[in-house]
Amino acid sequence: MIKRFDTLSLGGLIIRNIKRWRWRFLLMATLVAGSVSVALLYGSMMESQGLGKTDLIRPLNIPYDVQIQMTGRQRPLTDFPVLASYAANISGYSRGRSASIPVTVSASDSALALKLQTPLSEFEVLGVSEESIFLRQGKIMGSWPEKDDEIYLPKNLAEQYDLALGYEFVALYKNDLGIKESLNLTVSAIGLEHYDLDQAQISLGAAQKISGQKNLNRQFLQVSGFDNLRDFTFFNNTLARLYPGAEFILKETPLLRFQELNRVIQSPGNWVIFLVFIFMAVAVLTLNLLAFLERKQELAIFKTLGIRNNQALGLFLAEAGAAGVFGLAVGLLGSALLFGTLTSSSLSWDKFLQLSLINILLVLFFYILAIIYPLLLAKAAGVNQLLYSREIPLLKRSYDHIVNPSGDWLREMEEENTHILKLSVVDGRSLSVLLRWPDELVKKGETIAFKYSLGGLVYEEWLAPVDGRVLSYNEANGKYIIDPADKDAPRHNYPRFNKRD
The missing domain is CATH 2.40.50 (OB fold (Dihydrolipoamide Acetyltransferase, E2P))
Known part of the structure; x- marks a missing residue:
């Protein structure tokens, strides 16, 4: 009789079965090793390509961190909550620990945006007050607009149309009744520094007279700790709650747009990895079901001799688990050896280890799904059900x-x-x-x-x-x-x- 506590006998039986069915053991291990290698190396190459292109993307060169384009009846805010937070290491007595550092608004500026039609082109101008905090801090040639007929032109716009100080032109605009009117403007200032998204400026009073609007529709924020942010999800969600329906332009907008586009481009690759694991699970399930069918009489003899259901479960689990662990170890080792040659240096070993952990969890999940049904059959089957091919309910x-x-x-x-x-x-x-x-x-x-x-x-x-x-x-x-x-x-x-x- 095989006793429940006779683990030595079961251990010897497991080793003999692995040797006897070594071709099936090696095939299951190969499926696991191949799946984890393909998934890990393919995922590493996708991550490496994304990181390599990310290094080529620079933040916007703008004198603020966030631009908010308000719509409808929205108004600029003066009181701001904490927008986000980031983790930072603490030195000194709390060495080795980290703290959550809040990200808050340190300064804000507002303007009134409107469109002007000129003989040169149609472009958007900002009506900016003389007390502007950072919209009028750049180096210029001339003086900032103070009169209603003066305009500041950014460097790129002045160079594009070869304009100089004192140049006069006629601008057309629509008043609050929708009627077109004209306005003579004189270039009073030209920027000497190049900024992305730099816009022409007129005085706030002139913009309010032209548009017939008193409420400002643009707000610009300088945010403390903005450069330390790595995940902008919470930051964007907070802004969306403060300004529902508004559009936001961040310094990191090019990077965020690229990351979003990269996720869309790589989504088919993620499905390929998912299909690799599905194929592995189906193949492993098929092999285990064939093993159960071929070993029905053997299992019936064991149960007749006195092996318990839990021992039968442990027997099949140990055999399948050994194949899975062996295949997983071989796959990870092979992937680590090929990692340096098949991927660029932009992907660090820390990221590779992170991907390895994710793939280990995925392999374990799909592998357990594949072997659980045959294992439960081996546990639940009775001697008569095994010998006479009857239904084996779980x-x-x-x-x-x-x-x-x-x-x-x-x-x-x-x-x-x-x-x-x-x-x-x-x-x-x-x-x-x-x-x-x-x-x-x-x-x-x-x-x-x-x-x-x-x-x-x-x-x-x-x-x-x-x-x-x-x-x-x-x-x-x-x-x-x-x-x-x-x-x-x-x-x-x-x-x-x-x-x-």
Whole structure:
């Protein structure tokens, strides 16, 4: 007899089985090793390509961190909550620990944006007040606009149209009634520094007169700790709550746009990796099912000799687990050796280890999914089921009473002193296989009907609650009535009900 605690015998049996079925062991290990290698190296190359292109993208050269383009009736804010936070190492007595540093607005500026049509082109100008904090801090040639007929031109716009100080031109605009009017403008200042998104400026009073609007529709923020942010998700969500419907331009907008585009481009590659794991899982499942079918008689002999269900589960689990662990180790080692040659140096080993951990978890998840069904079959199978190729259910349910009885059926059992079971019926058609028909005798605990469902995974049986004779069976509603041989036989403890008069 093989005892439950005889782990030494089981260990020797596991080793002999691995040697005996070594071709299957090596095939499963190869599937795991190949899957993890392909997924890890392919994922590393995608990450490496993305990081290599990211290094070529620079932030916008603008004198602020965030530009907010407001719409509708939105107004510039003066009081700001904490926009985000980032982790920073603490030195000194708290060495080795990190703290959450808040990201807050340190300065803000506002302007009124409107469009002007000139003989040169149509462009957007900003109406800026003289007290502007950083919109008028750059180096210029000339003086900032103070009068209603003066305009500042950024360096790139002045160079594009070869304009100089004192140049005069006529600008057309639409007033608040939608009527076109003209305005003579003189170039009073030209920028000496190049900024991305730099715009022409006029005085705020002139912009309000031209547009007929008093409310400002642009706000510019300088944010403390902005350069230390690495994840802008929370930051953008906070801005979206403060300015619903507005558009935002950040210094890091080019990088964020590239990362979003890169995720879209690489999404098919992620599906390829997912399909690799699916293929591995299907192949491993097939191999384990074939192993179970080929070893049915062997397993039946073991169970006849006394091996317990949990020991049978452990036997098959150890064999499959050894193949998976061996394949995973080979795949990771091979991927590490090829990592330096197939990927660029832009991907660090820390990132490679992070990808390795993710792939290990994915391999374990799909591998466990693949082997769990054959393992449960080995545990649940009985000797007769193994020898005679019968259905092997994983879930068994037995009923010797009605689970949810109706009041009428309870009353009928009470008044006629019978026992009733409810068999499985759908649309007036019985799904149960009857073993005892009306007028046949039954013994208490005897199976009188059974049913397999979910492809044989679930087995349900109905047991006779008492010794007696089958009175009737109604296929329309599944009512199965038994007349007890002993009229005083105990009945299931059903809930109480009130008898009718």
